[in-house]
Amino acid sequence: MTRLAVPKTYKLYIGGKFPRSESGRTYEVASKDGAFLANAALASRKDARDAVVAARAAVKGWAGTTAYNRGQVLYRIAEVLEGRRAQFADELVRTEGLPAVTAEAAVDLAIDRWVWYAGWADKYAQVLGNGNPVAGPYFNISVPEPTGVVAIVAPQAGPAHSLVGLISAVAPALVSGNTVVVVASQAAPLSAISLGEVLATSDVPGGVVNVLTGSPAEIAPWLASHADVNALDLVGAGALDWVQLQMDAAETLKRVLIPEDGADPAAPSLDRIAAFTETKTVWHTKGLL
């Protein structure tokens, strides 16, 4: 006799909690061959705005942690991911129809990427910043700081995009102390919500990462035009009217990364950390001895 399974309810992840969409809407998530997997939340404009409010509230604390501490928290995420390796592989098999071996390799890749980025937290400022030899009696230093709230349209296609692509886009934004609102893969949102569970149990303060599931075409315009979003990563928005999104973002002069359609969107790079930082240059007078 086989045991009757207990399926999970997949909800949103906003401000450290797992609410349903305030709209009450859901949509069916199906496997590659069409079998029903779950009713995921179909996030609304209000959910997106709630997510931005939570992300904004979390900026001060997250950006204010020491780089060493932020690195440890990010590393902790990798540890917890590792413990749930089987679950993430299983979700990739069910949602994207990957062979088990491929799914496991993808989970390993995602975890290793997270570790790579965790190690950057207390180094990127040394590599991107510098002291400046100005022509006068001044101490002058340039340091990169987090931009603030980053809205991300996660990759929507390609093998293991729903986990590897998601993590590749989210992790670099977090390294410097930004907070994130991410719109998950529409077709395969399960990994994103499970990632929320990992974050909720990894010492990451609530609101630092907020996960919305549903229709990127519906939600992304609200995020692109939201005045309290500082930057917009359109890595997975290639199938949307992303030029319009970039134009919407111009209204408040958001920093924008445009869609990538290669085999490995948001491939690891220091540039992705730098893209969501602001260089602050501080001058200080030197007095006479």
Add this chain to the structure above:
Amino acid sequence: MSFLDYAPAPESRAIVRLRPSYGLFLDGEFVDGHGTPFPTISPATEEHLAEVATADEHDVDLAVAAARRAYDEVWSKLSGSDRGKYLFRIARLVQERARELAVAESLNNGKPIKESRDLDIPLVAAWFFYYAGWADKLDYAGLGANPKALGVAGQIIPWNFPLLMLAWKIAPALAAGNTVVLKPAETTPLTALLFAEILQQADLPPGVVNIVTGAGATGQALVRHPGVDKIAFTGSTAVGREIARATAGTGKKLTLELGGKAANIVFDDAPIDQAIEGVVNGIFFNQGHVCCAGSRLLVQENVHDDVVERLKHRLSTLRLGDPLDKNTDIGAINSQEQLDRIRELTAAGEQEGATPWSPPCELPANGFWYAPTIFTGVQASSRIAREEIFGPVLSILTFRTPQEAIAKANNTPYGLSAGIWSDKGSRILAVADGLKAGVVWSNTFNRFDPASPFGGYKESGYGREGGKQGLSAYLAPSGGAQ
């Protein structure tokens, strides 16, 4: 005659020989434009200085084509060290013709000669000298080995520091290996056109730098031209927004240096006399036509009255008048349009309950002038506390705690610069950490250096000018998207 009445000491204009009319600088030559030429004047006297060509779409097209040809056939094939040598030549020629350029700048812009002579033009030379040395060291710019130039850069600059903004744009672009089409501001084209003569003297290959004069339509044609790979703009946030929209989806790289509403924060332990000098320099330097101007004075409540009194005393000693007079502290407002904007905003400030004060100050009969003005009793919600005035107008607000100072300083969509005045190092560093501003000056203000990155947070734009950050704005990694 009081001790403040000085005999006039005007700098001679004889060193500048302006032509009656100037064409566009295309492919190494001055040529006629196809648009209607426009007069350029001295804002201090409204005297006609010269007739300047307008580049229409067709001219912009020719300029971009010349820049592309120069990029493909000459500039991209030169070694970095040869590019650098051209830039060193330009730096030296600017130094040699510094007085001429300073006089021309003050004539056309209205800024005091002591500023154009001692700040603008020396910094122009410094900017070319600094980036000249980068041209053969691009591997160290932070983009990995063999970074690539972007191609043709379209650059649009404002009227407040005409030649300095040109240097900020052209020097890093050429060092990185790009060619340039630059549009100077409509009201201040002259030094850019004198600079074109310097390029001829430097024997810079034709087409590497092209200068197209004109108004907004010329700038729009440049921004929208499909042959341009990179746009760099300094100017208002409103125009910056338009450019960001116009370049969306085109793949053009974009850097924007836009408006500001900087807080200059004075704590009660600050060396007050130094702080007063810094506050005056922060807002009355260049008639307040400075995007990073310290236009909001945040003063700790317990020293407010003392600071305001000393500020009034100091303002009473400022001399306003002939920009070419070596004793002049405050020159002319750059244009009637800008003067109207200052008047509109200060009228709004008064209506909203703030109290203006200006020293007794006789304004010349001709030209565009505005007396240095401070507003006390300014509410954080007032337009003069929120909007960029871009004139010699200071809004004074108070705070009690460092936390309140930071919160008020950051309470703006802008984030270009800020100032902190305190004798306590730990407080300065903590407040600097909390400020959302791209440049923070502590116990000084309005310092600029080619080695020091400059640019804003939030709606003050994106990208940095100066330093290696300013260089990388004109480069893509090897094998990058370009």
